Amino acid sequence: MSALPPDPPPDRQPVTRRMPPVVPESAVPAASAPPPAVTPAGSPAAAVPPAWAPPGPTPPPRSRVVLRAGPFWGGAFATALVAALVGVVGVLVLQSILDVDLVVKDPAGVENDYLAYGLAGFVAAIAAAALLHLLVVSTPRPRAFFGWILALGIVVAALLPLTWTDDTTSALCTGLVNLLIGVAIWSLLSGVLARTTAVVTT
Incomplete structure (x- = not known):
């Protein structure tokens, strides 16, 4: 009996390689942020004010006195003129009308009681205005300081004639004019x- 021929080998199926699926970029998770830094125990941490914290204290406003020099010195010269006229009227009433001998000091050497008192009043007013201007630009309460200085100066001027003569009437009348x-x-x-x-706040 003749041998049967071997069975033919089965047909080989073609091998297909599977590619990995393509994942869209939007589906790829983003890299996670690094973890927050941990402050070690015992180390000082910066104080962070809460969002509801009120703002810090504001500095108090500053105020200063502003002097208008032009009108001030215009008023000062007008004051000096009035002071000179007060001295002249005082000499006229007391010495010429009431016949009281005034104790008139004449440092300028004008050799006239009217001129001497008029010049003294004018100079005294200008000196007082200069003092007031200086106090305004250099002291916090110029009116108070000026009041005290001028009040004491007036008292001295009213009492000083008592040291110039023994005639009380003459000394008192001279002090009255000075007052x-x-x-x-x-x-x-x-x-x-x-x-x-004017007071300006800055």
């Missing part, structure tokens, strides 16, 4: 200061 001149300077310059200054 009137001082009061006129004080009152007028105080009004001038009130009209020529």
